Amino acid sequence: MSRKSFLPERFAHKYEIDPRFSKSAVYFSxxxxxxxxxxxxxxxLGFLAGSHMRSAADLRQNMAGIGILWTYGYYNQVRGEDRxxxxxxxxxxxxxxxxxxxxxxxxxxxxxxxxxxxxxAGEIFGTVPMFFLTTxxxxxxxxxxxxxxxxxxxxxxxxxxxxxxxxxxxxxLLEELGxxxxxxxxxxxxxxxxxxxxxxxHGNLDDVKKRLIFTTHTPEEAGNEKHNFxxxxxxxxxSGLDEHTIRKITGIEGEIFNHSLAALRLAKKANxxxxxxxxxxxxxxxxxxDICEITHITNxxxxxxxxxxxxxxxxxxxxxxxxxxxxxxLKERLFRVVADQTGKLFRPDVLTIVWARRFAGYKRxxxxxxxxxxxxxxxxxxxxxxxxxxxxxxxxxxxxxIDTFDHLIRITKDYPNATVLTGYELELSRxxxxxxxxxxxxxxxxxxxxxxxxxxxxxxxxxxxxxYDGWICEFAKDGENSFxxxxxxxxxxxxxxxxxxxxxxxxxxxxxxxPLYYDxxxxxxRIVLNSMNDVSPEFDSDRMAAEYYEKMYx
Numbered sequence: 001m002s003r004k005s006f007l008p009e010r011f012a013h014k015y016e017i018d019p020r021f022s023k024s025a026v027y028f029s030x031x032x033x034x035x036x037x038x039x040x041x042x043x044x045l046g047f048l049a050g051s052h053m054r055s056a057a058d059l060r061q062n063m064a065g066i067g068i069l070w071t072y073g074y075y076n077q078v079r080g081e082d083r084x085x086x087x088x089x090x091x092x093x094x095x096x097x098x099x100x101x102x103x104x105x106x107x108x109x110x111x112x113x114x115x116x117x118x119x120x121a122g123e124i125f126g127t128v129p130m131f132f133l134t135t136x137x138x139x140x141x142x143x144x145x146x147x148x149x150x151x152x153x154x155x156x157x158x159x160x161x162x163x164x165x166x167x168x169x170x171x172x173l174l175e176e177l178g179x180x181x182x183x184x185x186x187x188x189x190x191x192x193x194x195x196x197x198x199x200x201x202h203g204n205l206d207d208v209k210k211r212l213i214f215t216t217h218t219p220e221e222a223g224n225e226k227h228n229f230x231x232x233x234x235x236x237x238x239s240g241l242d243e244h245t246i247r248k249i250t251g252i253e254g255e256i257f258n259h260s261l262a263a264l265r266l267a268k269k270a271n272x273x274x275x276x277x278x279x280x281x282x283x284x285x286x287x288x289x290d291i292c293e294i295t296h297i298t299n300x301x302x303x304x305x306x307x308x309x310x311x312x313x314x315x316x317x318x319x320x321x322x323x324x325x326x327x328x329x330l331k332e333r334l335f336r337v338v339a340d341q342t343g344k345l346f347r348p349d350v351l352t353i354v355w356a357r358r359f360a361g362y363k364r365x366x367x368x369x370x371x372x373x374x375x376x377x378x379x380x381x382x383x384x385x386x387x388x389x390x391x392x393x394x395x396x397x398x399x400x401x402i403d404t405f406d407h408l409i410r411i412t413k414d415y416p417n418a419t420v421l422t423g424y425e426l427e428l429s430r431x432x433x434x435x436x437x438x439x440x441x442x443x444x445x446x447x448x449x450x451x452x453x454x455x456x457x458x459x460x461x462x463x464x465x466x467x468y469d470g471w472i473c474e475f476a477k478d479g480e481n482s483f484x485x486x487x488x489x490x491x492x493x494x495x496x497x498x499x500x501x502x503x504x505x506x507x508x509x510x511x512x513x514x515p516l517y518y519d520x521x522x523x524x525x526r527i528v529l530n531s532m533n534d535v536s537p538e539f540d541s542d543r544m545a546a547e548y549y550e551k552m553y554x
Contacts, residue, residue: 006062006179011100011129013062014122021061021549025183027052028170028191030162031074031151032067035125036426039073039092040132042151043358043393044452045217047429048273049187051302051452053127055545058304061128064181066170066191068162069097069118069132070151075396077422083413084406085422087396089150096124097132102176103139106169107236108161113147114139115169117176126305133169154397160227160235167193168239171201183553185213186267189225189259195266196239196246205249205266213552214267214292216260219280219449224260232257251290264291269552272296273450274471280446297551298471299450300544303536306456308434315461315532320525327437327461334435337428338389342419350417351517352387353509354436354462356424359394359401362447366404367502368440369411374506379415384514388412391421391432433457438513441466442501445487458482458535461528465508467501475539481530483508 005012006024031046032038032053041050049065056063076088097118105112116137120130135147147161171194174180184194198208218224229252232238238246247253250262264270264285270292272278278296285291308330314323328348335346346352359365368388369375378386390408394401405420412418421428433439439457441448441464451470458464458475464482466472478484485504488497516524537543 004062006181007064007129008177008179011064011119011131011177013060013129015057015060017062018060021056021059021063021546023062023183023549023553024179024181025061025063025185025549025553026170026174026181027056027063027065027185027187028166028194029065029067029187030166030190032065032130033426034120034127034130038094038096038125039425040067040070040151042074042395044450045188047301047426048299048450048452050127051300051305051541052187052545053130054125054302054305055300055541056128057122057126058302058542059545061545061549063128065128065130066166066173067130067132068148068151068166069134069136071134071136071149074151074393077393077424079422083409085394085402085409096120100131102173103137104172104176106165106172107240108144108147108164109235111144113144113161113165115165115172117173131170131173133165133173135165152395156227157235160232160237163190164193164235164237167191167195168197170194171197182211183213184211185215185548185552186263187215188217189214189263192259192263192266193237193239195263196237196241199245199249200239200241208249208266209268209292212263212267213548214263214270215273215297216263216270216281216294217273217449218260219272219277219284219447224258226256226258229255229257261285261288261291264288264294267292270294271552273299274474276446276470276473277449295551297544297547298474298539299452300539300541301452301456301459302542303459303540306430306433307459311434311461311532312459315529318529320522320529323461323525323528330431330434330460334431337431338419338421341421341423344416344419346387346417347385350385350387351437351514352389352435353438353440353465354389354391354432354457355440355442356389356391356429356432357441357451357453359392359398359405361401362444364442364444364498364501365390365392366408367442367498368505369408370498370502372411374502375411378506378509379418384518385417386509386514388418389421389432389436390419391424391428393424429453429456433462434460436462437517438462439464439466440505441472442485442505443467443469444497445469445490455535455539458531458539461532463513463527463531465505465513471539475534477530477534479512479527481527481534483513
């Protein structure tokens with residue numbers, strides 16, 4: 001057991017802290033994708049946070065995580081009677097969590113809400129020690145119990161309560177543990193209420209700023225959460241601070257409270273999650289006075305968790321035959337899932353394209369279907385066949401995104417080589433990355449802050465085909481380790497932009513990728529190996545976790 005862990009002995013790190021990472025830090029996040037069995041995540045933000053917690057442990061950092069124990073998780077994605085997407089909420093039970101015996105109240109809308117703390121020991125899933133807060137206990141009334149039922153609840157008032165439990169509840173946990181970490185790292189602004197608790201405790205802004213670090217993942221001003229100022233006061237979001245003090249320390253005037261802007265004024269330093277996103281964030285906030293420095297630390301994923309060992313061994317030995325044999329095995333494994341879900345029998349010798357991530361409008365999941373003539377043409381090409389798989393979770397109450405998901409199900413229904421999978425969580429994500437040949441990523445440029453799914457695809461021999469956005473700008477060598485849809489004039493109207501990006505996809509697929517894959521497989525496999533070699537260590541989260549200490553925490 002580490003003698004230098006900042007946590008009390010019964011929760012302490014089970015490793016000796018590396019002196020390079022001895023500064024104590026706690027990481028607040030609404031979601032963590034740690035293991036398939038622990039369903040408290042929705043998408044990329046959780047995947048990133050889970051990888052961070054794993055790498056922090058691998059590097060023996062003096063860090064702990066604080067999150068919410070969501071009773072019903074995000075949601076279970078299943079199929080309805082006509083194969084369309086359906087949403088299920090099922091209560092989750094986890095035997096691997098320990099009841100700490102710690103309970104305390106947090107004021108929400110002036111009402112004391114009981115919080116129970118569960119502990120995840122680091123050795124369970126290879127993370128740092130982690131604490132999860134729940135209000136779903138007998139001491140609370142039904143309304144209070146429901147606060148921690150659903151991740152990103154569709155009730156906006158309940159969402160405010162959730163942010164209070166994460167922020168103030170997390171701060172209260174640290175008090176109960178008798179610790180005051182040197183760094184309080186907010187992964188997005190969901191835990192911002194912790195800053196006001198800190199101010200109330202210490203009585204001055206300097207003590208808040210010297211602790212607080214803010215990571216923003218949202219590249220659009222409109223995407224940063226806002227609420228009515230008085231509503232937040234009524235909810236006790238500001239820990240009972242008077243209005244004059246709140247406005248003085250946040251610099252926010254008027255009736256609209258912008259959470260991200262407040263975080264930028266209360267933190268000592270903030271970061272975007274790719275080089276491009278850092279630039280976009282600085283431009284977005286350039287007219288806001290008194291904000292902290294915004295730098296960037298590019299997101300990454302934990303290679304030790306994500307990489308297939310057979311593919312990795314082939315990479316290390318530069319063994320093309322081993323690489324191809326293992327990729328075929330992984331494709332066959334993925335295609336058993338396809339057959340089980342859809343009754344379609346995919347073939348391992350056919351180029352397989354996967355689009356899989358959170359369903360959101362700017363990610364354009366249906367982009368390549370906008371011109372059905374071109375879409376049918378590639379699906380009906382028997383000389384150079386193609387298989388296409390979609391997967392991902394729309395927000396359960398985003399009916400436009402769900403309609404897009406169902407539209408893809410309908411238009412692929414009669415094609416034996418195109419399909420949509422449900423249940424997109426960690427394990428299906430792994431199968432898709434392992435079993436795909438091409439990882440398609442086509443967001444509207446500058447709207448994807450980072451987009452980490454392509455990193456883990458590359459680690460497993462899937463070649464990125466992407467618009468020039470997010471992390472790709474730091475990785476891609478077009479035609480060498482990936483394929484890039486050419487950047488467009490940003491002044492194009494939305495319809496023409498989408499049309500040009502769609503045509504860029506078809507041009508690259510038909511003129512470059514398909515000839516390489518079928519006619520010159522040695523050259524294709526060279527690109528696969530280049531991709532696998534180039535993606536790490538730069539996009540392994542060990543680099544990222546170390547960089548937070550080096551650039552942000554110091």
